[in-house]
Amino acid sequence: MRGEPKHRISERALRVWRIDGMISSCVYWLGFFVVLGLTFAFHWPYWISMVTFVLSVFATYLLVWLFPALRWKRWRYDVHEHEIEVQHGIYVIKRTIIPMVRVQHVDMKQGPLLRKYRLATISIWTAATVHEIPALDVEEAEALRDRISVLARMADSDE
C-alpha cells in the first residue's frame, strides 16, 4: 500500500475558490434581502428573516472558508512514469488511478478568474472518463501537460 499522493495544487487556488464561494453565497444573501423586504412589507414575524440570516451566514462560512480550505487540503496528485494518481473531495475522498496507457489526450484550460491568478486546469481524458487537476500554476500546468502527453505516447508504444 502507498500513502496519498504528494503534490499539491497551487495555493492561489484557495483564493480563486474563495472568490467563487463569495459569488455563490450572494444567492443566499439575495434570498435573505428578499425575505427581509417581504417581512417589512407584509409584517411577517421577525424570526423568519432571523433564520434566513443565520442560514446565509452559515452558507457563506461553508462556501468561503471551510470548503475551499478542506478541498485544498485534500487535493493531491502524482504523475509517475506509468500512472497518474489524483485525490480530491471534501467529505468523501476520491482517489483515482489512471494508467498512462489509458490516457488519450490532455487539455489545458483557463477561465477569466483563473487567468487573473495565473492558474490553469488540466483535463486528462481516457476512453471513458475525464479527470481534472484544477488550479495549477500556469507554467507548472504547461510542463505537466507536456510531460503527461509524452509519457502517454511512450506508454502507448510500449504496449
Place this chain on the structure above:
Amino acid sequence: MNKPRRLHPIASLIYFIKMVREWIIPFVVVLVFGKNNHPSFLGLKWVGVSIVLLMSLIVGIASWYRFTYRIEQGELRIEYGVFVRKRRYIPQENIQAIHISSGIVQRLFGLVKLQIETAGGNQEAEAVLTAITREEAERLRVLLLQDEFSVEKESTEALLCYKAAYKDLLIAASTSGRLGIVLSAIGALFSQFDEWIPYEAIFRKLRQFVHLDAVLLIVAAVVVVTLAWFISILIIVVKYRHFTVQRKGKDIIISHGWLEKRQFTIPLAHIQAIRISQNPVRELFGYAAVYIESAGSTFEKDANYSTMLFPLVNMKDINERLETFVPGYTIPFSFISLPRRALPRYLRRVMLFPAICIFIICYFFRPWGYALLLALLPLVWLGYARYKDGGWNIAGCQLALRYRLVTKIIVLLEKQRIQSLERKQSIFQQQKKLATVGVSIRSGLHSKRFSVIDMSENDLCRIEDWYRPSGDIDED
C-alpha cells in the same frame, strides 16, 4: 473493388417510405382534423398531398442514384446527398463493428441493411447501407473487418455456434422482470383512452355480478398483471426468437428476431467487460443472463447499452460457455467477501429512510399501523443479501466484482480494459477502514462504472496494486 457501387434499387423505396413516414403526422392533421371541408379546399388538400408524395418519390430515387460506396486505399468511401453532395471516408481501422439487420421491406426482397459503427464517437460517424444483397453484405463484412489473422483463421477454425432453445427463451422471457415496464405502459395507454372507454359503465355492469368491491379489485388486478406478464413474454419472444451466437475467428456474431431479424458482429477485441445478471427469480432456479459490454455499440441499444450474449444460462454451464465464446473470461470459483463491519452500514443504507417513514405511520395509525413493520423484513433481507453478495476476486489479468441492487450482478473485467480505478472513502468509512471501489470502462460511446461499496481498505489496496502498471514502487 475500386469501382463505386450502388445500393439495391429497392433502397429508393425505403428512402421514400422513410420520408413519407415523417410526413404522416402533418398529413393526418391536415386531412382528418382540418375543419374546413369545402369541396374546392378538399381538392386542394389532395393535390398538396400528391405533390409531397411525388416529391418524396423523386428524392427517394435520386438519393438512391447518388449513393455510391467503394473500398479504396483501406477506406470505405461513401458519396451521397441529393442537394448537397457529401463524402464520408471511413478508414478500415476505425470500424468498430458491423451490424446486419433486415426490416420488413428488406425481407420481402431478400435484402439486408448494413450498419457500420465507427470509433469516431458521434452518431454522424456511422454509415448505413440501406439495402444490399446478403452476399454483398457478407463480402463487405469480411473485407472491412479483416485484420492480420482473422481471414486465415476464419477458414480453418470451426464455427462455434449456440442456439437458444425455445424452452430457454420462454423461461428467460417469463422471468425477465419486464412486467413493471409493460404494466406502466398499459397504464399510460389506458389513461390516454379514458375518454373513449366507458370504464365507469363497465365497472357498474361488473358490480351486478360481483358484489364485493375488494374482490372485484383483486380480480381486476390479477387479470391486468397476468395480461401484462403475457405481453412482456410476447415482446421478448418476438425480439429474441431464433437467438444464435456464433464465433467466427475473432468475431462474435449474434443474431435474433422474429419479425425483424437483426445481426450484430462484435469483434472480441472490442469487448470491455462481461456482465452476468441474476434477478431473484432466476437466482432461485440457478439461471443467469449474460451481457457483453462493448465499445461503440450504438445500434443494439437496450436500456444499459449492452448486448445480450446468452438470454438464459444455467450457472453450472456458464464458464464452459464463456470459455467457448469469450475466451479469457471466467467466473471465479470463490469471491472474497466484505468484512463483517460493513454489515451494519449495508443494513442502515437500505433501511434507514423506510424505517423512519414506517415508524411515523405506525405512530399515527395505531394499532393497524404496526402491520407495516412486516414491510421491514424484506428490507432486512435485501440489506443482508447486498452485504453477503458484495465481493471481489483477482485471477491473473481478470478482476471480478460481485454486487447486488436487487438483481445480483457479477462483472468480469480485464485489467487493460479498465480505464481508471477509483477509491472513494467518506469520513465514516475511514473510521471503519472501509472504502468503495469504482472501475470505469468504455461502454457504447460513453462510459460505465461498476462499484462495490464498503470493502475492506486492505482489499482495495490489493486491487490498486494489481491495477497499477508500475507494480509497487515508482519514485519520482
